[in-house]
Amino acid sequence: MSYVYDPDNIFARILRGEIPNKTVLETAHTLAFHDIRPHAPVHVLVVPKGAYVNFDHFAAEAPAEEIADFHRACAEVCRIVGIGPGDGGQGYRTISNAGAHGLQEVPHYHLHILGGRVLGPLLAR
Secondary structure, eight states: OOOOOOTTSHHHHHHTTSSOOOEEEEOSSEEEEEOSSOSSSEEEEEEESSOOOSHHHHHHHSOHHHHHHHHHHHHHHHHHHTOOGGGTOOOEEEEOOOTTTTTOOSSSOOEEEEESSOOOOSSOO
């Protein structure tokens, strides 16, 4: 497969420090920060530092240490913001959009972690 990564996308610019963010967690391979237009009381974006367009690109081409770091960072974000059921929270939803049909807005893989209230049905029928 061939993926075309835009190094000027907003997340790449955040990762380079050109645009400020409200960081929740930063690791060797991952940055997590609060969404500037939250759709729930808790809305954190988790972004790998590598240049990946979407989930399948990340899953297919990222080295194992980046994948493990990303997923462990997601778990730590849930703990930090207090939404993980194993940590006394009430639960959360994760969303990753890909391509035109997935309504992906930023061509850099990222995972939305949303919580803090009942989120309703996953998709409208």
